[in-house]
Amino acid sequence: MSMAPPGSESEYLEYVAAKVPWLRRVAFLLCQDWHRADDLVQSAITKLYVNWSRAAGVEHRDAYARTILVNCYLAEQRTSWWRRVLPRAEPDEQIADEVSAEPDPDLRLDLRAALAALPVGQRTALVLRFYCDLSVQETAELMSCSVGNIKSQTSRGMESLRRILDAEPELEPKGVRP
Amino acid sequence: VTHPADLLSAEFDLLADDPQAPISAVDFDRALADGRRTVRTRRRRAGLSGVGAFALAALIAVPMLTAGNAAGPPGTAGGGTDPLSSYGEFGWLPTALTATMYDYGADDHMSITTAYDPSTVGTSDVSTMARLIVWTGVGTDPFAGNNVGTPSQIAILNGSPVEMYVTPSNVHQGVSGGIVKAEPCSTPDTRPAGQGGGSLADQGVTSYGLVSVVWRTASGGAASIDYQYVNQAAPDAADMLHMAETVVFGVTEVPLPLTISGLSAPLFSVQKGRYHDQYPDYLQLQFYEDGVMLQIYVDAPAEALCTTLPIQTASRTLDGLRFEVLIWNTQAVATADLTRFGTAAQILDDITSLGPDPANWTTSVIKP
Numbered sequence: 001m002s003m004a005p006p007g008s009e010s011e012y013l014e015y016v017a018a019k020v021p022w023l024r025r026v027a028f029l030l031c032q033d034w035h036r037a038d039d040l041v042q043s044a045i046t047k048l049y050v051n052w053s054r055a056a057g058v059e060h061r062d063a064y065a066r067t068i069l070v071n072c073y074l075a076e077q078r079t080s081w082w083r084r085v086l087p088r089a090e091p092d093e094q095i096a097d098e099v100s101a102e103p104d105p106d107l108r109l110d111l112r113a114a115l116a117a118l119p120v121g122q123r124t125a126l127v128l129r130f131y132c133d134l135s136v137q138e139t140a141e142l143m144s145c146s147v148g149n150i151k152s153q154t155s156r157g158m159e160s161l162r163r164i165l166d167a168e169p170e171l172e173p174k175g176v177r178p
Numbered sequence: 179v180t181h182p183a184d185l186l187s188a189e190f191d192l193l194a195d196d197p198q199a200p201i202s203a204v205d206f207d208r209a210l211a212d213g214r215r216t217v218r219t220r221r222r223r224a225g226l227s228g229v230g231a232f233a234l235a236a237l238i239a240v241p242m243l244t245a246g247n248a249a250g251p252p253g254t255a256g257g258g259t260d261p262l263s264s265y266g267e268f269g270w271l272p273t274a275l276t277a278t279m280y281d282y283g284a285d286d287h288m289s290i291t292t293a294y295d296p297s298t299v300g301t302s303d304v305s306t307m308a309r310l311i312v313w314t315g316v317g318t319d320p321f322a323g324n325n326v327g328t329p330s331q332i333a334i335l336n337g338s339p340v341e342m343y344v345t346p347s348n349v350h351q352g353v354s355g356g357i358v359k360a361e362p363c364s365t366p367d368t369r370p371a372g373q374g375g376g377s378l379a380d381q382g383v384t385s386y387g388l389v390s391v392v393w394r395t396a397s398g399g400a401a402s403i404d405y406q407y408v409n410q411a412a413p414d415a416a417d418m419l420h421m422a423e424t425v426v427f428g429v430t431e432v433p434l435p436l437t438i439s440g441l442s443a444p445l446f447s448v449q450k451g452r453y454h455d456q457y458p459d460y461l462q463l464q465f466y467e468d469g470v471m472l473q474i475y476v477d478a479p480a481e482a483l484c485t486t487l488p489i490q491t492a493s494r495t496l497d498g499l500r501f502e503v504l505i506w507n508t509q510a511v512a513t514a515d516l517t518r519f520g521t522a523a524q525i526l527d528d529i530t531s532l533g534p535d536p537a538n539w540t541t542s543v544i545k546p
Contacts, residue, residue: 026194042209046209048213049209
């Protein structure tokens, strides 16, 4: 139990120290790149600080923090801003390079590459549904779209993953979507 | 039989618990510092609205105008990052608003586009203008804070409800929160002598007001339009809604005619565009941190230099463009600390001109 005053900086620091590893894992699943995941979490906890007095009053603070993180990710995807400022190769390209240059039978890398190959919406829906254990309704609210849209994204995402993993030899850079 | 979703959950767990993941580079101290800066910027931005805008204009815009170098409204964009992007443009404007200025700042995923009535620019501290603010991320927009009050009207925009606000006459509030000031007012200017040059009435302003509309966009962001009107009737709700429904959303990268290397001061705002008929190619970059404001102007060599009030100035002409660097002390910063980002001459040396041909301009202005 935190002894820091609600809404205080010390409470904020206690919270982010405890939650950053979790946020980082969610971010990694969304973007498939640990460095970019760090950038996303950095942005998210900065925004969390800015809204900390509000976050301190919400019932589900973890959900609030996760919402900020997912919105950071989706906003970056919309603006493609990160593509222009990060001095490294795009993560999808990195993964594609890894897969094509040095095929790895490890399922984790296969899944990572397959996830990276999904469109943003499908990937986000799958991560929120099956890693964050959100309901369809919660996922729809977080992604600001309809329940039907989430069901569709999830279904198509699952099907795409299955298709990509089944066709592993064909997983070349040309098949990796940005 | 294990359900595929359960398998996927297990695989996600394994993937996220990658033992070969690099050590976290998340920096709590930097989050604190950046967060504090954003909070300060928001407070400053709130102070830039309404009467607060006019007060700061007294410190910045008016001296610049006096010197013949037409500054736009003081930087209202948030702390910016490079490259510079606009997230929305007007699709329709009242006929009087023909001069367009863009304020850019990628921080908080926000951009500002302002259209002026040029005939009102430079004649007083206030001008007739419509300002479009687009936030692309939930959590940073006006709906995320506590500054959106109780809407006084609900209108329908593209099939969705739009919140509109009316504040009592003679009460100015932050427009970034979507506050409407629909009634003309006549407010005495209480600024000290020398910080604005007399009351607004002395400047020919008999009435002014503000009407705003704020709405949630289809992409989950938000937008607002603030219409400030001077010596004329307020725009009606139909015009406000038409301006809103014709906004064109999308990312526009803005090329600029220079690069700057080695400047550690954070970019605060960029203004580019046509603000006044006399200055069709106006460009101003502002950098701000802890009371020290750097301004870099790019204009034509023939225009007058601002040399009166900044602590330091330096200018030179390169490839047909004139670059001017100004350092301002906005919060009584100790003199010795004013040049912590370099002297005006040193900063000027770090600027590379890309010349007047837009084909050579870049969207990557700030270099390490």
